[in-house]
Amino acid sequence: MAIITLFLLIILSAIALIPFVRVQWKGIITVATVIAIAILSSVVAFHTLAGKSFEYVFQGSLVTGKIPVRIDALSGWFILIINFTFITGAFYGLQYMKAYRSQKSNLSLHCINYILVQSSLIAICSLQNAIVFLVAWELMALSSFMLIIFEHYKRTTLHAGINFLIQSHISILFLTLGFIWVAMRMNSYDFKAITLFSTTNSLGSGVALFLCFFIGFAIKAGFVPFHTWLPYAHPASPSHISGVMSGVIIKIGIYGILRMLIVIQSDYLIIGYIILFISIISGIYGVMLAIIQHDLKRLLAYHSIENIGIIGIGISIGCIGIGRGNHFLTVLGFAGALLHTLNHSLFKSLLFYGAGNVYQSTHTMDIEKLGGLVKRMPQTAFLFLIAALAICGLPPFNGFVSEFLIYNGMFAGLHGSDKALLSFIVFALFGLALIGGLAMLCFTKAFGTVFLGTGRHHLEHTPAEAEMGKLIPMYAVFMLIMAIGLLPKTFVIALSQPLSLFTHLTANNIPEGILSLTGTMSMIGLCSAIFLSLAGLIFLVRKRITSNQPKTVNVTWGCGYIVPTGKMQYTASSFIRAYRKLAEPLFSIHKIKKEIKGVFPKTGERETHPYDKAEEWFIDYPLLRLKKFFNRFTFLQNGNLQFYILYGMVFILLVLAIPFLFDYINSLIKFLNQV
Amino acid sequence: MISFILIIVASIFFTGIIIRTKSITSGRKGPGILQPMKDIFRLFKKGAVYSKTTSFIFQIAPSIYFGSVIMAILVIPFGQYKGIISFDGDFVFFAYILGTGKFFSIISALDTGSSFEGMGASREALFSMFAEPAFFILMGSLALLTGHTSFQQIFASLHFGSYISYVLGVLATFVLVMVSLVENSRMPFDDPKTHLELTMVHEVMILDNSGFDLGMILYATNLKFAMYGALIANLFMGSFPLYLTIPIFFGIQVLYAISVGILESFMARFRMNHNAQYILALSSVSLLIFLGVLLVLGQFS
Numbered sequence: 001m002a003i004i005t006l007f008l009l010i011i012l013s014a015i016a017l018i019p020f021v022r023v024q025w026k027g028i029i030t031v032a033t034v035i036a037i038a039i040l041s042s043v044v045a046f047h048t049l050a051g052k053s054f055e056y057v058f059q060g061s062l063v064t065g066k067i068p069v070r071i072d073a074l075s076g077w078f079i080l081i082i083n084f085t086f087i088t089g090a091f092y093g094l095q096y097m098k099a100y101r102s103q104k105s106n107l108s109l110h111c112i113n114y115i116l117v118q119s120s121l122i123a124i125c126s127l128q129n130a131i132v133f134l135v136a137w138e139l140m141a142l143s144s145f146m147l148i149i150f151e152h153y154k155r156t157t158l159h160a161g162i163n164f165l166i167q168s169h170i171s172i173l174f175l176t177l178g179f180i181w182v183a184m185r186m187n188s189y190d191f192k193a194i195t196l197f198s199t200t201n202s203l204g205s206g207v208a209l210f211l212c213f214f215i216g217f218a219i220k221a222g223f224v225p226f227h228t229w230l231p232y233a234h235p236a237s238p239s240h241i242s243g244v245m246s247g248v249i250i251k252i253g254i255y256g257i258l259r260m261l262i263v264i265q266s267d268y269l270i271i272g273y274i275i276l277f278i279s280i281i282s283g284i285y286g287v288m289l290a291i292i293q294h295d296l297k298r299l300l301a302y303h304s305i306e307n308i309g310i311i312g313i314g315i316s317i318g319c320i321g322i323g324r325g326n327h328f329l330t331v332l333g334f335a336g337a338l339l340h341t342l343n344h345s346l347f348k349s350l351l352f353y354g355a356g357n358v359y360q361s362t363h364t365m366d367i368e369k370l371g372g373l374v375k376r377m378p379q380t381a382f383l384f385l386i387a388a389l390a391i392c393g394l395p396p397f398n399g400f401v402s403e404f405l406i407y408n409g410m411f412a413g414l415h416g417s418d419k420a421l422l423s424f425i426v427f428a429l430f431g432l433a434l435i436g437g438l439a440m441l442c443f444t445k446a447f448g449t450v451f452l453g454t455g456r457h458h459l460e461h462t463p464a465e466a467e468m469g470k471l472i473p474m475y476a477v478f479m480l481i482m483a484i485g486l487l488p489k490t491f492v493i494a495l496s497q498p499l500s501l502f503t504h505l506t507a508n509n510i511p512e513g514i515l516s517l518t519g520t521m522s523m524i525g526l527c528s529a530i531f532l533s534l535a536g537l538i539f540l541v542r543k544r545i546t547s548n549q550p551k552t553v554n555v556t557w558g559c560g561y562i563v564p565t566g567k568m569q570y571t572a573s574s575f576i577r578a579y580r581k582l583a584e585p586l587f588s589i590h591k592i593k594k595e596i597k598g599v600f601p602k603t604g605e606r607e608t609h610p611y612d613k614a615e616e617w618f619i620d621y622p623l624l625r626l627k628k629f630f631n632r633f634t635f636l637q638n639g640n641l642q643f644y645i646l647y648g649m650v651f652i653l654l655v656l657a658i659p660f661l662f663d664y665i666n667s668l669i670k671f672l673n674q675v
Numbered sequence: 676m677i678s679f680i681l682i683i684v685a686s687i688f689f690t691g692i693i694i695r696t697k698s699i700t701s702g703r704k705g706p707g708i709l710q711p712m713k714d715i716f717r718l719f720k721k722g723a724v725y726s727k728t729t730s731f732i733f734q735i736a737p738s739i740y741f742g743s744v745i746m747a748i749l750v751i752p753f754g755q756y757k758g759i760i761s762f763d764g765d766f767v768f769f770a771y772i773l774g775t776g777k778f779f780s781i782i783s784a785l786d787t788g789s790s791f792e793g794m795g796a797s798r799e800a801l802f803s804m805f806a807e808p809a810f811f812i813l814m815g816s817l818a819l820l821t822g823h824t825s826f827q828q829i830f831a832s833l834h835f836g837s838y839i840s841y842v843l844g845v846l847a848t849f850v851l852v853m854v855s856l857v858e859n860s861r862m863p864f865d866d867p868k869t870h871l872e873l874t875m876v877h878e879v880m881i882l883d884n885s886g887f888d889l890g891m892i893l894y895a896t897n898l899k900f901a902m903y904g905a906l907i908a909n910l911f912m913g914s915f916p917l918y919l920t921i922p923i924f925f926g927i928q929v930l931y932a933i934s935v936g937i938l939e940s941f942m943a944r945f946r947m948n949h950n951a952q953y954i955l956a957l958s959s960v961s962l963l964i965f966l967g968v969l970l971v972l973g974q975f976s
Contacts, residue, residue: 523762
């Protein structure tokens with residue numbers, strides 16, 4: 001109780017303080033508040049990971065009923081993830097926002113909303129009363145909307161923000177529907193009522209309830225086809241916000257799905273199949289579109305969709321495990337999903353911070369215009385490279401550990417399954433392997449064109465390395481990435497409490513297979529360490545041997561041509577051209593072409609603008625139809641005040657008359673019946 | 676341990692045999708089978724030329740690439756004998772550690788800022804990406820067939836009983852050979868002896884590497900060949916005793932090298948823009964294996 005009071009007190013006092021202090025102090029107060037909130041909530045979260053759970057019931061009001069605050073291990077895990085990324089984001093933002101110091105009131109709003117998002121996310125993880133949960137969810141949606149539209153004077157930013165706002169509310173609509181359904185039947189807003197609902201009603205209604213929640217949370221998490229807000233919102237917001245949003249805000253959708261899996265006891269096998277199908281589509285579709293993007297931040301945004309897909313594959317394997325009563329499968333699936341949630345929050349925020357460094361020193365995010373930054377910004381390039389390797393799931397970094405768990409889950413799931421499940425798993429194997437390869441194509445493109453080679457475009461200022469204020473939080477993320485890569489065992493053991501929520505196993509009756517998992521994990525850590533030292537050793541040997549050999553520096557081999565220029569380099573578009581040609585039928589790419597013709601040719605042009613086919617089908621087309629439909633009623637809006645007053649009159653008349661009329665007809669029918 | 680030593684031994688003469696086969700089929704005498712290794716040793720002693728466009732990526736990439744291949748070899752078992760590293764799901768590690776090496780070789784090609792090398796890098800990234808699913812579905816099918824999830828356990832308990840499983844063995848060999856040809860950038864996917872940069876894949880990526888780095892990259896190619904040869908040999912070793920498996924191992928390595936040589940002598944390279952589709956089609960062969968495994972397990976009865 002004391003903790004909750006202190007928690008609210010800190011938030012309120014910070015919000016009250018920020019607008020009135022000097023602009024230099026706004027950021028510092030925000031960072032301090034974020035850290036204070038983080039420490040308070042992390043203390044509780046660490047306790048839950050050690051096996052305790054925390055419960056406090058507020059009396060609440062007549063409307064809400066009792067408000068239980070329950071923090072179990074699942075909440076604890078997500079609270080820790082949220083806090084880490086919010087702290088690094090706050091430190092990064094402190095330096096990043098120095099460029100915007102002239103916009104004082106805008107900055108105050110930004111700082112306040114940053115704190116509000118963090119606290120509302122923590123609240124979402126701990127509140128278990130439907131109404132209060134929805135209030136916290138709404139608070140989170142609104143304050144993240146405010147964070148996105150920081151640069152609201154840009155038209156595209158505002159457009160992205162409003163897109164986000166609308167889709168967030170569609171998400172809330174589905175959640176509200178789900179909660180109302182439960183409340184109608186069970187007459188309680190407590191999450192325990194949902195469990196009761198699913199156990200007392202038929203399996204079908206449990207699945208339907210889950211799907212209702214799933215759609216709501218999937219919009220937040222960015223599963224295909226509910227992802228369309230994501231590629232707009234990420235590039236529009238400042239880089240630390242993109243990092244935090246991609247790292248943790250969309251993960252609250254994953255939290256919601258996991259929470260619903262715990263509280264809804266239903267047919268896990270069918271739920272697993274549905275999630276598996278959607279996740280594989282999300283994973284492949286996300287990365288396929290990521291490859292063809294020209295905007296670095298948009299590319300990263302599409303990668304979030306891919307990674308949400310990978311997390312979803314983990315979740316679905318876990319569900320199938322529960323459905324089949326196979327604890328090993330459950331543990332592998334959920335462990336992979338939970339660990340990948342952490343991992344993705346790390347490398348994705350690092351990538352966005354790196355993109356932020358690039359943006360602030362070159363003032364463009366267009367991949368085609370960048371190049372050769374590794375020499376100007378070696379530290380940013382190094383950190384970006386590590387994050388890129390990690391997101392491709394390559395050892396010795398953290399992404400590999402979680403993908404390995406999911407792979408292992410699939411291979412374990414093969415054993416003793418029936419045809420349907422087997423085909424699903426093989427489909428998933430195909431998908432995950434393809435996602436890995438596509439991610440590699442994408443990040444070799446992104447890293448290669450942005451940082452390597454020579455500049456492709458004349459930049460106004462010579463790019464310079466980012467300030468230490470930005471690099472230090474990035475190094476902090478880097479350290480955690482390496483720690484997970486090299487010591488995966490520790491993190492998997494830390495997951496044992498959240499996992500026991502799904503398996504309901506206690507420490508005494510854990511099957512043999514799960515125990516051997518920690519051995520495998522330490523082997524992976526060992527292999528990663530061996531690989532790093534092996535590569536280092538080879539490099540040292542090479543250095544030793546080549547130190548007294550002659551070395552010359554010359555131009556790049558140009559097939560005999562000796563004055564290579566930046567324009568001769570392979571561009572990002574040409575790097576992926578073969579791929580684009582192959583996958584073209586699945587995309588909708590708008591091309592503008594001006595061919596080179598004639599004896600004395602003038603300039604030629606060629607532009608490609610990748611667009612999202614899912615958006616075309618699921619958003620644009622229905623919207624167009626709706627618009628057409630509503631356009632038929634434009635005659636009502638004729639700008640004539642007299643008419644509008646008439647509408648009002650007609651409305652009031654109808655409201656009054658209809659009940660009368662209804663009663664009258666009713667009595668008439670009764671009378672006729674009697675006759 | 677034993678597999679590691681034997682793969683190193685096989686790697687010494689592997690490319691030599693390929694080159695010798697090619698020269699015999701084309702009616703030349705050809706160099707001795709140790710010539711490629713001699714070339715590599717000469718490269719180790721040479722100085723190097725670096726492009727001024729390159730950065731530290733170009734310096735570290737060959738070492739990491741070489742390290743990744745060594746790491747992958749450590750995982751390969753020898754029949755019933757474990758590799759130096761063995762754990763559940765080690766073939767995932769095998770595929771992904773090779774991926775790490777490939778990532779570095781691709782970005783080191785992009786580091787030179789050359790259009791040729793960018794072209795090669797683009798193709799390498801695309802082709803190897805499509806080869807990945809085939810490998811994973813193959814391993815998944817074998818894991819399903821044997822009920823184990825590590826290289827050594829799979830290979831030790833893999834025994835051919837029925838007619839279908841012989842077919843499976845042949846198909847698995849086919850997939851592994853094809854995957855290895857993609858990974859090593861050989862015919863019919865890539866022509867290592869082509870004279871035009873525009874038609875190369877792997878060779879064009881290392882245009883700017885020289886001296887020790889080039890030596891390492893070339894030797895890594897030999898190692899990769901012997902590594903895939905060892906994987907194929909593992910399909911047939913089962914739990915035979917050592918005095919049988921070592922001759923089987925070398926027999927298969929030599930046979931594999933000769934068939935690569937013959938393939939390269941009598942076959943033209945595929946059209947570059949259809950390569951990707953062809954490689955993706957390998958996954959369907961893997962799927963065939965998967966269906967075969969289902970047949971063996973009686974899932975259809």
